[in-house]
Amino acid sequence: MPAERLRIHAPERFAPSSDDAPPDTPLVLVTKVKGALRLAAVDARARALGLAPGLGLADARARHPDLAIAKWNEEADRHWLDRLARRCIGWSPLVTAMPPDAIVLDIAGAGHLFGGETRLATQAEETFVGTGMTVRIACADTAEAALALACHAPLPVRDEYDAIRALPIAALGLEPDGSTALRRAGLRTVGDVAARPAASIAARFGAEAIIALRRLTGEEQAPIPALSQPEPLRFQRRFAEPVSHRSAIANCFLELLREAAQVLEERGLGGRAFLLVLERSDGARQRLEIETGRPTRDPAPVLRLFDERIAALADPLDPGFGYDRIVLHVGVTEPLAPAQPALDGEERAGAALCDLVDRLSTRLGADALQRLEPGDSHIPEQAQLAFPAIRVRAPVRWPAPPPDEPPMRPLFLFDPPQPIEVIAEVPDGPPHRFRWRRKLHEVRLYEGPERIAAEWWRRKGGEHPGKGGMTRDYYRVEDVRGRRYWVFRHGLYEEKPDPRWYLHGLFA
Numbered sequence: 001m002p003a004e005r006l007r008i009h010a011p012e013r014f015a016p017s018s019d020d021a022p023p024d025t026p027l028v029l030v031t032k033v034k035g036a037l038r039l040a041a042v043d044a045r046a047r048a049l050g051l052a053p054g055l056g057l058a059d060a061r062a063r064h065p066d067l068a069i070a071k072w073n074e075e076a077d078r079h080w081l082d083r084l085a086r087r088c089i090g091w092s093p094l095v096t097a098m099p100p101d102a103i104v105l106d107i108a109g110a111g112h113l114f115g116g117e118t119r120l121a122t123q124a125e126e127t128f129v130g131t132g133m134t135v136r137i138a139c140a141d142t143a144e145a146a147l148a149l150a151c152h153a154p155l156p157v158r159d160e161y162d163a164i165r166a167l168p169i170a171a172l173g174l175e176p177d178g179s180t181a182l183r184r185a186g187l188r189t190v191g192d193v194a195a196r197p198a199a200s201i202a203a204r205f206g207a208e209a210i211i212a213l214r215r216l217t218g219e220e221q222a223p224i225p226a227l228s229q230p231e232p233l234r235f236q237r238r239f240a241e242p243v244s245h246r247s248a249i250a251n252c253f254l255e256l257l258r259e260a261a262q263v264l265e266e267r268g269l270g271g272r273a274f275l276l277v278l279e280r281s282d283g284a285r286q287r288l289e290i291e292t293g294r295p296t297r298d299p300a301p302v303l304r305l306f307d308e309r310i311a312a313l314a315d316p317l318d319p320g321f322g323y324d325r326i327v328l329h330v331g332v333t334e335p336l337a338p339a340q341p342a343l344d345g346e347e348r349a350g351a352a353l354c355d356l357v358d359r360l361s362t363r364l365g366a367d368a369l370q371r372l373e374p375g376d377s378h379i380p381e382q383a384q385l386a387f388p389a390i391r392v393r394a395p396v397r398w399p400a401p402p403p404d405e406p407p408m409r410p411l412f413l414f415d416p417p418q419p420i421e422v423i424a425e426v427p428d429g430p431p432h433r434f435r436w437r438r439k440l441h442e443v444r445l446y447e448g449p450e451r452i453a454a455e456w457w458r459r460k461g462g463e464h465p466g467k468g469g470m471t472r473d474y475y476r477v478e479d480v481r482g483r484r485y486w487v488f489r490h491g492l493y494e495e496k497p498d499p500r501w502y503l504h505g506l507f508a
Contacts (some may be wrong), residue, residue: 001029001101001133003043004501005080006070008132016345018440026064028074030057040072068449084128085227088222094226096143102150104143104224114434140164141218144173148190154430164216165191173211181205190216202391233261233271233330235259242281242322249278249323253306256328257299270295275329280320290362293390295334301355308338308362361390378452380504381415408450410505417502420487427493434487441479452488470495476507 009026011489017182026046037057043077046067053427061067076273091114094106107120116121119139128135130311138149139384148198149157149164157163167190169182182205187437193201193213194326204209214220235256243249264270276284338453361369371389377381421435452471455500470491478484484507490501 001081001173002029002041002072002077002424003046004133005077007043009181020470025066025068026051026225027070028057028060029070031072031074031093046451056442079333082227084133087127088124089227091124092225096224096226098147099272101155102147104146105141106224106226107139125348142215142221144212144215144222148173152409156265159360165189165194167216168194172209173381174208178209182209200416230267233260233263233333234327235263236325236327238325239323242324249319249326253328254299254303255371256326260328260330261297261299262299264330266331267333268335268337270297271302271330271333272307273330273332274294275331277329278323279324279327280316281324284320286317291332291358291390293357293361295336301358305362306357308359312363339479349470354446357389361388366390373464377455379455380409380452381413381417410484412508413505414503415480420503421502422487422489422501426474431477431487431501434477434486434501434503439481444478444480445478446475447477449473449489450475472501474504 006029010105026049027043028039028046028051029041031040034036037062039053039055039057040049040050041053046064049064053066057069060080071172078097081097081099081103082327085095088103088105092105092107096104098104104284105124107117111117111120114123117139117343117427123137125137136150138146138153138155138157140149144163145160148167149155149160151235152167152171153163168178169187169189171190172179172182172193174182185204187196190213192219193209198210198213201213201259212218214411216220237252237256238342243252252478260271273291274289277287278288280286288309290302290309292301292305323496366388369389370386372384373387375385377383412483418436423429424430425432430448431443433440435441435444450473451472452472454471472488472490473492474488476484476486485503486505486507487501487503489499489501493499
């Protein structure tokens, strides 16, 4: 895991020891042990060459001069393992990080939520493999048995009972002297130890061997501390007598915001979703919720957004006989570190834009103000997606087109593309004239075709663009009046005998 973490997050921190080393150079992490540099961790390439932790760096270089070398950072590995463990909370609330490279999940009673334990394990494996990590997953009755199977047994495990008894002595997790004593006595596997009387094993090799054996076989459960969950950010005020005066309610709310800001600052976080619950003395509850486009812990902008929310209510707040409790929830938080403001004022301009987006979204609704985000698709109508502007984490800079070249895509696209009637000189040729909205357009100039293949994973044969899997041939055309259009033929003649034409966009 340490080598994989370094390759994923800091590939620039290590380099081959010689300039002519190939790009797939083995990576080793070194640490100083009694004044000498030794290997603390190796990647799969180095392990395949026979390098292992504990070997001296000089010996490793003598065997293989071309090595990528980096310093081992135990604290960074522990932090990375903790981050990976917290990603597992979605599968089980009882998750434990087992340094240096293991994570234990108690999935008792949770497997049915994911279609069974096998599907849960498959989903977890796909998630971590997607991050670039090497994963070995095993399921057993106890955490010690699962760890032993994942480390020492060939996967997948067919029979847990036989697999555990076939494990080597090292799977017991004893001290090196205890494992050596068991091997010298002729006990090579866990099954060999289990076949001997427990009293004789305890008398000769110590009670630790029996305890480890019972935990592997499921006869004894060891308590495993789960990851501590952060306390929910919830702040409240109770009143001995119900309050209904507006100024008293505003002062109480401001105190709650300041208390929340102090806690957020201690945790290095900023809030992005705030919920205010006003509980009346008659049992009725009034809820006000706001969101911000970026994390904040400043009470002033949050208070302004709540004022906007109250002003946008169809029915004004009615305190009735007064409120006896006011609760503030900070539902969504993100890391927020101190930042130095820019001298040119660009950062302040960006903050003003975010404040405007927050106010308009709060007043008109989150879906009323949207922002375009680039989509990972070669299909034109799916190359950009619209999301609520207040929920987009950070604006993405769109690549600017070359200044001397005409635009390849129009700024305005029809959704869905509009059907047109086209007359072409040859079946696979460009349009000669087309009729759109009952008007005939004579084509004077054209450019293309630009062929866009279909998404192969979609079902073929659809009539409507986006519903089928046919090829598109796009043309940029200009009519006799100088108006420019973006049209395409949906399908080739070998794909469909009568492909249809569509108008997809208008050039400015």
